[in-house]
Amino acid sequence: MATLQVRKGKKSITYRVEFMRDGKRISKSFKLKKEAQTFMALLLVDNDLANSLTNHILTTLNFSDAVKKLLDQDNGRDPSKHQRLRYWVSVFGSLKVGKVTRQQVKAELKRLSNDKAPATLNRYKAALGSLYRYLSDEFDIDYNPVKGIRQYTENDARTRFLSDEELSILFAMVKQSKWDQLFLLVLMAITTGARRSEMLTLEWDDINFKTKTAHLPNTKNGEQRILTLTGDVITELMKYRCIGGYVFPHPDDPTIYFRNFDIHWQSALREGEITDFRFHDLRHTCASLLAMNGASLLEIAQVLGHKSITMTQRYSHLCIEHKAKLTDRVFGGIING
Incomplete structure (x- = not known):
């Protein structure tokens, strides 16, 4: 009292x-x-306030040191999360973790909103929240300055995907790339719906040629996932098959994966005159092709590895268009039968 x-x-x-x-x-x-x-x-x-003033960890551990502890043991395959945590270090670096307040976080998110989309702001908030969840699990503390901050409405959902013509052009351009594995990477992205980091960090031990699958031991969502590989992907993989190491190694250093291949990707887009298209949109292309060929939202969510079908709702109109064509084809002339 x-x-x-x-x-x-x-x-x-x-x-x-x-x-x-x-x-x-x-x-x-x-x-x-x-x-x-x-x-x-x-x-x-405010129980958080009382905790922040009395708990030993909250009053002695620097924010930057807490982030280092998390990153040292975090084997997740989401480099963007690490980047966002380092951004928070630039804001709160020397503060004790218990001195970071909800008001400070809200103020920084508001500042970021000047040039960041709502979806991106939610990712920054989630990264900070993951740090305090880690501290809670590791040190049994009950404090999280992100708690109570509402999600930003993500009204900027992007669903850019390739048309049939653009798809043919892109395949032709990546086959001509100076990086000989770009075609394999793009083909895998379109046929599996996997994220960029998930594919780039694949190792040959993750590939099962017998079952035509790739095992993702730790995805962005923190869960394991199995990618099913088409015959074409298996054929391409066989060209580069090695014993151990990364599937997509850096051309100059095979001990690391080729994180920054963007110069080759941008060159292919430029030569094919494909505009307003990002590598991540290959994931949207995978989902759109599935939707337009009869896959349900649940099936699309399973392929993409969405935890919630809410993320998959953006493709619902494509499913509806397919169903409309199907019912019209089957029942369109029923009264004349």
């Missing part, structure tokens, strides 16, 4: 709030009685 003490000095009066938490006495002084009373009221309703 918190108590309010009036302390009279030689020149002024201050108001000190004292409270106990986990056997530790904490005090905080204020110049104004109203400020002290407001602080006492917050202690009663």
Whole structure:
């Protein structure tokens, strides 16, 4: 329970709030009685605030050190999450993890909103939240400044996908690429719906040629997933098959995967005159082809590895168009039968 003490000095009066938490006495002084009373009221309703002032980890661990601990043990295959955590380090680096407040996080997200899309803001928020979930699991603390911050409405869902003509052109261009594995990477992206990082970090031990599958041990969603590989993909893989190592190694250093192949990708797009198209849109192309060929939203979600079918709803109109053509073909002349 918190108590309010009036302390009279030689020149002024201050108001000190004292409270106990986990056997530790904490005090905080204020110049104004109203400020002290407001602080006492917050202690009663905000458990996170009390924790942040008393928990040993929250009051001694630097934010930058906490991120380092997480990244050192994080074997996930989502480089963008690491990039976003490092961004938060640039904002909160030397602060103690318990000193990062919800108000500070909201203010930074608002600043980011000047040039970031709502979906991207949600990813930054999720990355920060993952850090505090890690701290909760590792040190049994109950504090998360992201808690209570609402998701941004993602009204910028992008569903750009290749037309049949563009698809033919792209295949022709990537086959001519100076990087000889670009065709394999693009073909795999379109036929599996896998994310860029999931494919680039594949190792030959993950490929099962007998079952025509690729095992993703740790995806962006933190779950294992199996990719089914078409005969064409298997044929291409056989050209580069090795014992151990990465499927897509760096041309100059086979011990690392070829993370930054974008110069070859952009060159193929430019030569094929394909505009407004990103590598990630190959994933949309996979989903659109599935939808237009009769796959259900649930089946599309399973192929793409979506945890929630909500993410797959963007392709629902393509499923409906397919169903409309199907029912019209089957039942269009039923009254004349």
